[in-house]
Amino acid sequence: MKRADLTGFALDLGGTKTAAARIENGTVIERVQTNTEGAFVVERHLDIMAELLEKVGHTKAEPLGVAVTGRVTQEGNWHSVNHGTLTQIDNAPLGNALKERFGSGYLCNDATAASVAEFHFGAGRQSENFAYITVSTGVGGGLIVNGRPIQSNNGLAGHIGFISTPLGNDLCGSGRNGTVESVAGGRAIAAAAAKAGHHEMDARAVFAVAAQGEGWAIEIIDRSANAIAILCSDLTAMLGLDNVALGGSIGLAAGYTQKVITHLALEPALFHVAICNAELDQNSPLIGALALHYMRGNK
Numbered sequence: 001m002k003r004a005d006l007t008g009f010a011l012d013l014g015g016t017k018t019a020a021a022r023i024e025n026g027t028v029i030e031r032v033q034t035n036t037e038g039a040f041v042v043e044r045h046l047d048i049m050a051e052l053l054e055k056v057g058h059t060k061a062e063p064l065g066v067a068v069t070g071r072v073t074q075e076g077n078w079h080s081v082n083h084g085t086l087t088q089i090d091n092a093p094l095g096n097a098l099k100e101r102f103g104s105g106y107l108c109n110d111a112t113a114a115s116v117a118e119f120h121f122g123a124g125r126q127s128e129n130f131a132y133i134t135v136s137t138g139v140g141g142g143l144i145v146n147g148r149p150i151q152s153n154n155g156l157a158g159h160i161g162f163i164s165t166p167l168g169n170d171l172c173g174s175g176r177n178g179t180v181e182s183v184a185g186g187r188a189i190a191a192a193a194a195k196a197g198h199h200e201m202d203a204r205a206v207f208a209v210a211a212q213g214e215g216w217a218i219e220i221i222d223r224s225a226n227a228i229a230i231l232c233s234d235l236t237a238m239l240g241l242d243n244v245a246l247g248g249s250i251g252l253a254a255g256y257t258q259k260v261i262t263h264l265a266l267e268p269a270l271f272h273v274a275i276c277n278a279e280l281d282q283n284s285p286l287i288g289a290l291a292l293h294y295m296r297g298n299k
């Protein structure tokens with residue numbers, strides 16, 4: 001698949017924001033976004049998707065890739081895994097609804113889509129075994145092994161945010177205790193700030209005060225980066241990774257990747273792996289979803 005062959009539209013519904021893009025020859029030429037409402041039912045999300053697609057000039061049956069937070073089953077049914085992020089999404093028939101409403105639409109997990117884009121056109125280009133990790137509202141992953149994305153019928157494969165971490169103590173919205181996501185993701189960072197007495201701060205605000213030297217905020221971000229470093233070593237032990245790319249607004253925030261690299265250096269050398277930022281920046285899920293639309297024959 002050549003990047004220059006990608007022309008069409010894409011949606012990226014994350015836990016915090018929903019974006020739509022018009023893509024020409026593999027480049028995002030127009031992009032709009034709005035906040036994601038975590039309590040919306042699937043029909044309301046579809047209305048928002050339709051509004052955004054209209055803004056970027058989509059008309060029915062044009063090529064469309066759709067990346068969403070949550071797991072997508074082989075039948076195209078959508079479920080949240082962290083029920084605190086999307087409270088109403090459980091077995092929602094989004095795959096069929098996309099085809100009815102927009103005339104086409106390949107549906108997949110957001111991090112899976114991003115991993116495909118980075119593997120073919122970005123930070124994973126030179127790799128065989130590659131992981132894309134998004135540190136965003138939650139922590140998501142797309143794993144490529146021997147050049148192929150790992151996917152499963154239940155859509156759970158790659159959900160590395162729900163692996164447990166030695167740094168975790170809190171109950172995660174998935175029902176598991178002490179997950180990576182419950183330590184490192186944006187919702188976890190905001191919850192840790194509230195626990196430290198700093199209410200009503202989102203992760204972006206915690207990063208802003210950390211940059212001004214606030215010790216409590218620096219500590220919370222450091223713990224997040226440490227959990228991601230341990231996760232990278234675990235994944236390297238499991239998959240023999242060539243390299244890892246970090247994405248999401250936290251993964252791409254200034255200084256974050258360097259903190260992960262610093263923590264990783266404390267692991268034994270065998271479990272080290274090269275870590276960098278996603279090269280397609282915030283557009284990896286959009287470009288990857290459209291690429292999958294073409295690669296999987298508009299299923």
Ligand code: ADP
Nearest residue numbers: 014015016017136137186202203204248249253
């Ligand atoms: P989504 O999860 O919808 O894909 P993002 O990748 O933007 O969206 O991740 C959202 C999380 O990133 C939120 O917790 C938000 O507070 C945090 N965030 C947004 N911008 C920044 C920033 N510049 N620095 C650090 N954190 C950020």
Ligand code: BMX
Nearest residue numbers: 014015069070081082136137138140
């Ligand atoms: C969560 C999970 C993943 C997703 C990841 C990143 C839900 C709703 N989402 O681990 O499916 O890939 O977050 O998503 O269970 P984001 O919303 O942080 O971009």
